[in-house]
Amino acid sequence: MKNSHPKKIFIEKDVAKSSVTQQILHKLPDVPVEYIDDYRTIKIDECKIDDVFKKSKECLAIARKKGELVKQFKCRDGIIGNTEYYISHGNNCSFDCEYCFLQSYFDNAIPTLFVNHDEILNAVKDVLQVAGDKKIVFHAGELCDALAFDGLTDLSLKFISLFSEFPNARLELRTKTTTIDNLLNVSGINNIVVSWTFSPQVIVDAYEHKTPSLEERISAAEKVQRAGCNVGICLDPIIMCEDWFNNYKAMLEMLFDRLDIEKIKFVSLGGFRYLPSLAKIIRERNPQTNLLLGEFVPCIDGKHRYFRPIRVEIYREIGKIIGEITHDVKVSLCMETREVWNTVKDVL
Ligand code: SF4
Incomplete structure (x- = not known):
C-alpha cells in the first residue's frame, strides 16, 4: 500500500455512499476526508508549481466519471497505430515521473479514482457487444496507472470477470506497480495482458520518481506470469542516457x-x-533535468521527438538485441511515423 496511502481524501458528495467509496474508506480509516461537489474544482495552493504537484500527489480524489467512459483512440495522420479503446477509470497517479504527459493534460494532478464502476463496466460491455467476434483491444492505464490503486478498488477483478465473457477481446493493464495481489488468484485469463513499463535502473533513478525499481517490476511480472497471466513489455518512453545501448x-x-x-x-x-x-x-519543476537535452524535432502530431536518425538507431539496435534472444515475440513501435516504421521493420 506504499503507493496508495494518501494524506487527504476528497470525496464528491454524489458518490459518498457508493460501495466502492465505502470500501476505500474502510481500507484507509485514518485519512482526513473533505466532501466536495466536483473533483475538477479542487485547488491546491502552493507558491511553486513543483510544490503544487508534490502536494497534489499526496492526496486522493474519489469521484464519478461523467461523459466518455470509454474512449476510442485513433492516431493522428502520419502516426501509425491501431484503433483501440481506453477505459476512463481514473486520472493521474501517485508516482511522479518527470516525463509524465498528464502533467500538462489535466487541470489538477490529484490522483482521482472514478468509483462508478458499474457505469464504466457497462460502457465497456456495450462496445464489446457491438464488436461481436471482431478482435478488439482495450487499455486501462492511459490516464492513470492501471494497478496503482487496485489494492483499494479491486477494479482489476471486475475487468477480469467482464473480459472472461469476451474471449476475442483483449484488455491491457498498463502499470509500473507491484500491486498484483488480485491477479495472483484468478485462472483462465488469456485475454488479459499486464504490461509493465520497464526502464534501466539509471532511468528509474533519474526520472521515474517514487516508482518501484526495475528489479521490483521484473519480480512482479514473474509472479504474474507464474499465476498464468500474459505480460507485455513496454519500453516507452525510451530515454537517451550515457551508455544507453x-x-x-x-x-x-x-x-x-x-x-x-x-x-x-x-x-x-x-x-x-x-x-x-x-x-x-x-523545466519549471526540474530546472536541472537532463531529460530535454538532446536533439529533438517537432513531428507531424505536434510532439517533439528525438531526431529521426537517433530514433531509427535506437529501434534498430533494440530490435537486434531482441532478435538475438528470440523471434517468438511480436515487437512493434508505439506512436511512430511511417518513415521510421519503414526504416526499422526489417529488424522488428
Ligand atoms: S506511472 Fe505513469 S501515470 Fe504515473 S506519473 Fe508515471 S507516467 Fe504518469
Missing part, C-alpha cells in the same frame, strides 16, 4: 532471462516525446 541491452537480457518468453505477448518501443506545454512544466 549497454543499459538497455542489460535490461532486455535480464527481462528475457527472467520472464517466460511464451507468456510475453508483445514488446512495444516508443522514444520519449513531448508537447511544448509539457516541456514548460518539466
Whole structure:
C-alpha cells in the first residue's frame, strides 16, 4: 500500500455512499476526508508549481466519471497505430515521473479514482457487444496507472470477470506497480495482458520518481506470469542516457532471462516525446533535468521527438538485441511515423 496511502481524501458528495467509496474508506480509516461537489474544482495552493504537484500527489480524489467512459483512440495522420479503446477509470497517479504527459493534460494532478464502476463496466460491455467476434483491444492505464490503486478498488477483478465473457477481446493493464495481489488468484485469463513499463535502473533513478525499481517490476511480472497471466513489455518512453545501448541491452537480457518468453505477448518501443506545454512544466519543476537535452524535432502530431536518425538507431539496435534472444515475440513501435516504421521493420 506504499503507493496508495494518501494524506487527504476528497470525496464528491454524489458518490459518498457508493460501495466502492465505502470500501476505500474502510481500507484507509485514518485519512482526513473533505466532501466536495466536483473533483475538477479542487485547488491546491502552493507558491511553486513543483510544490503544487508534490502536494497534489499526496492526496486522493474519489469521484464519478461523467461523459466518455470509454474512449476510442485513433492516431493522428502520419502516426501509425491501431484503433483501440481506453477505459476512463481514473486520472493521474501517485508516482511522479518527470516525463509524465498528464502533467500538462489535466487541470489538477490529484490522483482521482472514478468509483462508478458499474457505469464504466457497462460502457465497456456495450462496445464489446457491438464488436461481436471482431478482435478488439482495450487499455486501462492511459490516464492513470492501471494497478496503482487496485489494492483499494479491486477494479482489476471486475475487468477480469467482464473480459472472461469476451474471449476475442483483449484488455491491457498498463502499470509500473507491484500491486498484483488480485491477479495472483484468478485462472483462465488469456485475454488479459499486464504490461509493465520497464526502464534501466539509471532511468528509474533519474526520472521515474517514487516508482518501484526495475528489479521490483521484473519480480512482479514473474509472479504474474507464474499465476498464468500474459505480460507485455513496454519500453516507452525510451530515454537517451550515457551508455544507453549497454543499459538497455542489460535490461532486455535480464527481462528475457527472467520472464517466460511464451507468456510475453508483445514488446512495444516508443522514444520519449513531448508537447511544448509539457516541456514548460518539466523545466519549471526540474530546472536541472537532463531529460530535454538532446536533439529533438517537432513531428507531424505536434510532439517533439528525438531526431529521426537517433530514433531509427535506437529501434534498430533494440530490435537486434531482441532478435538475438528470440523471434517468438511480436515487437512493434508505439506512436511512430511511417518513415521510421519503414526504416526499422526489417529488424522488428
Ligand atoms: S506511472 Fe505513469 S501515470 Fe504515473 S506519473 Fe508515471 S507516467 Fe504518469
